[in-house]
Amino acid sequence: MHPDLGRPRVRRRWWLAIAAAALVMLPLGLYACSLATQGAANQAEERLPGQKKIDVPLPQAAARIDVTIPANATDATWAYIAGFQDDIVLLSFRMPEAELEAYLTANHIRLPLEPGTQNSGLAGFAQYGVGPDPESVTGGKHTQREPNGYIMIGVSIGPPENGLVRVWIDGYN
Known part of the structure; x- marks a missing residue:
């Protein structure tokens, strides 16, 4: 017999x-x-395009996309986002409506402006703390600047309020 x-x-x-x-x-x-x-x-992901915000002075950010900021601009906010291939500059400021056309012409921004900001394609301003997105504003206008080398720019203009307009500039370099 087996023991187990x-x-x-x-x-x-x-x-x-x-x-x-x-x-x-x-x-x-x-x-x-x-x-x-x-x-x-x-x-x-923080190192991918559009993911790393860098603190730079406003004049340096504007110069990166070859635009100027009007001397009488108020409520200016901006973000400089360093990307893998392209840098993105988001600018937002208010300026007198009477000086808008001269400003756009001086910065080689295409005229006339097209009605509406809902289809401007400009977004990301709220995400980076540069004010509300232009697409959230009704009654504004938008345009683009003629390509200047590798710099692409979109511009939206908010509706006038008390003689001032909000300008949003979205530039890629």
Whole structure:
């Protein structure tokens, strides 16, 4: 007669316990790895185009896209976003409506302005703290500047308020 007959097999229980532990630990390990990978991916996204805001003075930001800021501009806000290939400059300011046409002409911005800002394609201003997006304003106008080398510019003008208009400039270089 075999000496183990009639006794439970202890060895089989150990394998079942190890297999059960592995089945529980495997998903937990995969979840932990995915969290670590996600953190690395988020850090990498900050280095993609349009993801890293750099503090630069307003004149330097405007010069990067070859525009000037009127001397009498008020409520000026801006963002300079360094990208992988292109840098983006977002400018927003108020200026007297009477001086708008001369300003646009001096900066080689195409006239006449087209009605509406909803289709201007300019966005991201609110995301970078440069005021409301032009597309959120009704009754404004928009245009583009003739290409100047590698610099592309879009311009939106808000409706007049108390003799002033808000100007949004979105430039890529």
